[in-house]
Amino acid sequence: MATHAGGLTVTAPEAGVAVRIEGLVRAFGGRKVLDGLDLSLRAGEFVAMLGRSGSGKSTVLRALAGVDHDAGGEGVLSAPDHVSVVFQDARLLPWKRVLANVALGLTGGDAEERARTALAEVGLAGREDAWPVELSGGEQQRVSLARSLVREPELLLADEPFGALDALTRTRMHALLARLYERYRPAVLLVTHDVDEAIALADRVVVLDGGRIAADLAVEVPSPRRPAGAEYAALRERLLARLGVDALTEREGDLPESRYAPHD
Amino acid sequence: MTTAGDLIADGRLQSNVWTSTERALSGLAYGTAAGLVLALVAGLSRLGEGLIDGPVQIKRGIPSLALIPLLILWFGIGESMKVITIALGAFVPVYIHTHNGLRTIDSRYVELAETLGLSRPRFLLHIVLPGALPGFLLGMRFAVTAAWLALAVVEQVNATSGIGYMMGLARTYGQTDIIIVGLVVYGLLGLLSDGLVRLVERKVLSWRRTLAG
Numbered sequence: 001m002a003t004h005a006g007g008l009t010v011t012a013p014e015a016g017v018a019v020r021i022e023g024l025v026r027a028f029g030g031r032k033v034l035d036g037l038d039l040s041l042r043a044g045e046f047v048a049m050l051g052r053s054g055s056g057k058s059t060v061l062r063a064l065a066g067v068d069h070d071a072g073g074e075g076v077l078s079a080p081d082h083v084s085v086v087f088q089d090a091r092l093l094p095w096k097r098v099l100a101n102v103a104l105g106l107t108g109g110d111a112e113e114r115a116r117t118a119l120a121e122v123g124l125a126g127r128e129d130a131w132p133v134e135l136s137g138g139e140q141q142r143v144s145l146a147r148s149l150v151r152e153p154e155l156l157l158a159d160e161p162f163g164a165l166d167a168l169t170r171t172r173m174h175a176l177l178a179r180l181y182e183r184y185r186p187a188v189l190l191v192t193h194d195v196d197e198a199i200a201l202a203d204r205v206v207v208l209d210g211g212r213i214a215a216d217l218a219v220e221v222p223s224p225r226r227p228a229g230a231e232y233a234a235l236r237e238r239l240l241a242r243l244g245v246d247a248l249t250e251r252e253g254d255l256p257e258s259r260y261a262p263h264d
Numbered sequence: 265m266t267t268a269g270d271l272i273a274d275g276r277l278q279s280n281v282w283t284s285t286e287r288a289l290s291g292l293a294y295g296t297a298a299g300l301v302l303a304l305v306a307g308l309s310r311l312g313e314g315l316i317d318g319p320v321q322i323k324r325g326i327p328s329l330a331l332i333p334l335l336i337l338w339f340g341i342g343e344s345m346k347v348i349t350i351a352l353g354a355f356v357p358v359y360i361h362t363h364n365g366l367r368t369i370d371s372r373y374v375e376l377a378e379t380l381g382l383s384r385p386r387f388l389l390h391i392v393l394p395g396a397l398p399g400f401l402l403g404m405r406f407a408v409t410a411a412w413l414a415l416a417v418v419e420q421v422n423a424t425s426g427i428g429y430m431m432g433l434a435r436t437y438g439q440t441d442i443i444i445v446g447l448v449v450y451g452l453l454g455l456l457s458d459g460l461v462r463l464v465e466r467k468v469l470s471w472r473r474t475l476a477g
């Protein structure tokens with residue numbers, strides 16, 4: 001895994017734990033974005049993270065991925081050795097064909113075969129020799145999922161991975177991610193701004209606000225999680241309230257400024 | 265037309281064109297190799313950047329052709345002076361554009377390499393070099409143009425063969441038609457070589473095909 005910026009105590013997670021963050025402070029130029037954040041994920045747990053734009057969601061993921069060299073701060077951080085990241089842009093190398101993108105950095109004689117299998121799993125068998133530019137946005141993101149999962153990560157970090165896709169494609173990607181999660185069982189930390197996406201996919205939803213976890217709610221909505229039914233509506237309402245949006249104003253498409261003030 | 269026919273018939277055109285092409289190609293080869301190697305050293309190491317980039321930027325300010333008097337003093341008026349002049353002209357664009365390509369690698373790909381745990385050699389091989397290739401090829405196109413320009417000038421200085429020599433001789437005897445044939449040949453060689461570089465560009469950068477349309 002990549003090396004971490006100074007100020008962090010990095011340890012290996014104990015058994016059964018995928019992520020442990022304690023008192024994480026991340027600051028840019030003296031401005032604290034994360035301010036004593038605590039967050040844990042059990043091995044194989046699927047957690048969605050909500051939060052307003054600029055609340056520091058990407059900063060948390062970058063700390064876990066070990067690519068936050070420009071941040072300062074302190075805290076204790078445990079993450080497994082095998083971490084994969086899915087970015088909002090699929091981030092495929094345009095000069096490599098699809099199969100080579102999935103196999104990028106894999107070692108061993110069976111690397112290509114594993115990449116082929118992963119591509120088939122995301123429904124892209126037959127597109128191995130395509131250039132990334134020849135794929136649609138949804139297909140590119142599926143390649144990126146294949147590239148992440150072929151490494152069999154213990155922790156999958158996804159930063160608004162479906163944010164750039166149209167609604168229909170996004171729904172299909174939800175089903176795909178749910179299926180891949182069942183198959184590979186990594187712990188997942190999914191950053192999203194879509195409350196319905198969070199409820200549909202996660203075991204637990206956390207809300208980031210004021211540099212800390214402001215809400216931590218288990219999703220106890222019976223499967224399949226369709227946006228109907230009392231439990232779903234209640235959870236959705238609580239999450240939206242935590243984000244400073246209540247269901248009524250959201251419906252009117254009018255978000256009063258005062259509600260954007262930090263909660264604490 | 266008849267002049268060109270006569271020149272071909274007695275073999276003068278072919279031998280002069282061949283001499284000129286050979287000069288241009290060897291100058292281009294040396295210049296490209298030097299530009300590529302120095303750009304890689306400067307682009308991939310801080311020390312190399314400090315040692316190489318400054319002098320090259322200064323050299324860039326001096327037109328290569330203005331160095332001809334100095335090169336004549338150092339290397340005489342033989343073949344080596346000609347090839348070195350051409351090489352210097354070709355070197356600059358290859359260096360500048362390759363170096364620029366290396367420095368402007370998208371930081372998102374650097375981050376990707378980090379999260380994938382790519383080793384440094386793999387990072388260079390899979391990300392840095394392919395990322396800098398378009399810049400290198402653009403530099404090559406400028407280098408080819410620069411090489412022909414330098415060729416045309418050095419062949420007027422003192423040559424006993426080549427297209428420029430043939431044209432200089434024609435000037436002495438007032439043979440305008442031979443001069444025109446020489447100009448046409450320069451033009452054709454320039455077009456042909458640019459076409460070749462473009463062809464290579466299209467093959468090597470075929471991943472951009474659909475973007476360019």
Ligand SMILES: Nc1ncnc2c1ncn2[C@@H]1O[C@H](COP(=O)(O)OP(=O)(O)O)[C@@H](O)[C@H]1O
Nearest residue numbers: 028033051052053054055056057058059060070
């Ligand atoms: N590399 C950086 N340099 C300076 N400021 C940064 C950097 N990365 C993030 N920030 C700042 O930190 C805050 C949180 O950013 P981010 O984690 O990207 O938020 P989110 O992903 O929740 O939208 C923002 O105000 C952003 O401007």
Ligand SMILES: [Mg+2]
Nearest residue numbers: 057058059159
């Ligand atoms: Mg973000």
